[in-house]
Amino acid sequence: MIRIQVPATTANLGPGFDSCGLALSLYLTLDVGEPAEEWRIAHDLGGGIPTDASNVIIETALSIAPNLEPHHxxxxxxxxxxxxxxxxxAAVVAGIELxxxxANLELTPERKVEIAAEIEGHPDNVAPAVLGNFVVGAKLDGEDFYVRHLFPDCALLAFIPKEVLLTSESRGVLPDQLPYKEAVKxxxxxxxxxxxLLQNDLKLAGDMMERDLWHEKYRAKLVPHLKPLRELTKANGAYAACLSGAGPTILIFAPKSEGENLIQVMRNFDQTAKVLSLNVEGNGSTIFS
Incomplete structure (x- = not known):
């Protein structure tokens, strides 16, 4: 049996909008079983996720290699x-790996990123999902540019509220343009x-994360817990709190010595939310056999 493992990712890190991404230690795991007459994908994620060839993972795989033999x-x-x-x-990257x-395509990591960024529209999530760690990237005129770098050692905490927030809804509140002076700032x-971040200065990086002008101030009305949680975690020693991707998850960066206390602080803030202590995933998508 072959196993594909793809990490979660957080994008933006505040002002790195649609460009910065970081791989995290949560995973999508796909076990590839025997050939079959038709595609089937078993999971326990509920009826909203297809179990046939319309699943995003299988659709992605077939868009790359249309003649794949079906598997369970x-x-x-x-x-x-x-x-x-x-x-x-993660689902798109799993489909590329599948x-x-x-099909024995022997795709390079660079080609995997290229395919995934074409499907997703930009590389901020897919590049770290493939490559691991911290990636800064851009898609310009159909060409991908990115740099992978080690992220500074710190406590990484995710505050995951019970409510969902679709990316389409979160993008819908963003302006079509910014005034020139504001864009420069x-x-x-x-x-x-x-x-x-490249200098391992998380104090300065955290200060900049919380000064974002690209997206967070527009999305804040959809994520009312961002401002009070930011103030609360900062008062308890965090470097920064910022939206993870389009939200509503908040990612908190802190000294490792403050991690346990911050977890309890956030659980007290909202007992319905899930609070996780995570690590940077350094390997990206991985194949086990």
């Missing part, structure tokens, strides 16, 4: 859907944030 598949996924943790990107294995904030 089994999916386990601890990446919550519609929470800003890259569940759809096609690569079954937003860009400079992102530049300093990335430079600080």
């Amino acid at each position: 598949l089994k999916m386990l996924c601890d990446i919550p859907a519609a929470r800003g943790l890259g569940s759809s990107s 096609a690569n294995i079954l 937003a860009s400079s904030i992102a530049n300093v944030m990335i430079a600080a």
